[in-house]
Amino acid sequence: MQRRFKIRIPDPLAPRALIPHSLDMDIEFDPDKQMIAKHDDTTAHAVEPEPDTPLSDDEFERGFGAMLARRARAATGLSQQNFAEQFGIPAESLRDWEQGRKAPDTAAKSYLRVIARMPEAVAKVLHDAA
Template identity: 50%
Template sequence: AAALADPDNPPLTEVELDRLESARRVRRARAATGLSQARFAAAFRINIGRLRDLEQGRTQADSALLAYLTVILTEPEAVARALATGGA
């Protein structure tokens, strides 16, 4: 009750919690590859500024990007092959 009443430290909103969960998912996918932000962004054709914003929780990934990250997490070689053969 005291925490909820503290005006200097309000609880996170649902939107803020969703953004933090999105950031964790993005960081987890990148960490699984062992790549830096710059190399991950280049390898998987994700804008580096967008990747940084996502990882820092400034923006939230949409469902398409979350799906793409899931594929990267489970089949990174398949994604790399698809991108190398012209799949833009």
């Protein structure tokens, strides 16, 4: 006997205005095929889930920076290359930020926030200054 379940998993790093705050997943569950652990003293410790490992400060900063970079670029609808060129950001840095390999510094985070909220105004100021 198969059962289908639909679950929602909250995504704490999802930007509020751009993508849903959770992921929907369909899971098929067949109890006849699933391994069910016995609840005795010898297997109880092996079945208990491990607690989530907290993020380090560096991991949190990279995840937060990735969210800011993706949100800013999504607000413009530009590709990574075009976004980098239009706003004077090295394309390699933008890729690293979006993929969470590196965290943007404080000034870059502020710049990304401004771009996300007023992309046309920032583009106009940069164009007029050139």
